[in-house]
Amino acid sequence: MEELGRIRSKLVDMLLDPDVINLLHFLREMNVLNDEEKETVEGWMTSEGKARCLIDTVMEKGVKASSVMVDYLTEKHPELCSTLGLTPTAQIRQDLTDDQLLKVAETLGKEWKQAAFHLGLKPNELDDIKAEHKSLIYKKHKMLVLWKRKRRTGEATAQELLRCLKDIPDETRLLLTGHISDKTVVKRRNQNKGELQRIHSEFVKTVKISVIKGLLDDLLQQKVFSTDDKYSVMEKGKIKTDMARCLIDMVIRKGERASRIMIASMKKKYYDLCSTLGLIASPAGVGHTSDKTEVKPRKQNKGNGGRKRNGSKSEEVSNKKPCTVDVSDSITETRSIGQTLTDKELMNVAKTLGNELEQIAIHLEITTKALEDIKAEHRSVATQKLKMLVMWKCRRPPGKATAQDLLEGLKDLEDLPAETLQLLTDLIKQ
Structure with a gap:
């Protein structure tokens, strides 16, 4: 909200009418705005009036709404944001990972109980931590993890932890300050969008119509697609490859969030397709499809009288089941x-x-x-x-x-x- 307030007047002057309209539609899709608020913005005659009304409406809705708008602007208009000095909220609000909290724990002093008090932990929670862990480092780490879990997404940041902790060692302060300014702790933006671009041609060739329909239903439910978008993909007369191309192109155009939702849906429901496309690791013993070497079936062992190897059927089944534990001692594995x-x-x-x-x-x-x-x-x-x-x-x-x-x-x-x-x-x- 502070970011939008700081750049409000300049942003009003710089946003063109198509930019405002696209932003308006996006905020409505994300349920930041309702239909009435959308129509109010559209009622202004000039682009400046629309932009001013839109920004003020979003700012009135608070931090979360403002963050959605800021993230959209930094993704769609990086050159504009560079001029305005606008920073993606994802860089400011990135939660610390458990591994990063371990590094913080290693720098804290032995007075971890005092730190726990400042982090808002209760005495019984401290007793549980002491009973569960012998190592001092892991007591401190568990304390930090518990603090993180008590906070909402975006509120367990290095900046917030630094604010909560009092009288901390200089090493801890330097580490947390480094996380606030270090962009390497931020996940690479457009990562999912880039993944879809990478698999584009293979997806168009290999995806089945049943999968396309399933993905469309998920995207519609997640408000990534409208009903019109769905009908556009499934338009009569289109062949399967045209449907697939239309689907993935539309998702890529809609940006990182849409791409992330589509990939998540594929990973959840269509394991074999994801394995083929290289979105997840292939089952053990199966080569990745980006390797152009053809994986051929193993020839029958003629020295065994033409008989099949014992356990070959169970081995075939186990290879088809993703991420299951194979405890059969009868299967001989080679590397x-x-x-x-x-x-x-x-x-x-x-x-x-x-x-x-x-x-x-x-x-x-x-x-x-x-x-x-x-x-x-x-x-x-x-x-x-x-x-x-x-x-x-x-x-x-x-x-x-x-x-x-x-x-x-x-x-x-x-x-x-x-x-x-x-x-x-x-x-x-x-």
């Missing part, structure tokens, strides 16, 4: 250089790891919420560790869930078991 770890290999790794689940989760970039969900679902610590490793594998980019990648993630783990190190090293050498 190639840089091959994605199989679930069975992850199970062997899990057996060697210690029981400090929080430490493992942090180094594998698994959120505290995800870890708690795993704990709630599985009582066995061994299974919890395995589920974490499988989740890590599922979230990795194609070809980036190898033994080398896992070792890279765990190498800074406090007291990494020698058995784990040896196992991963052996897998890398195979």
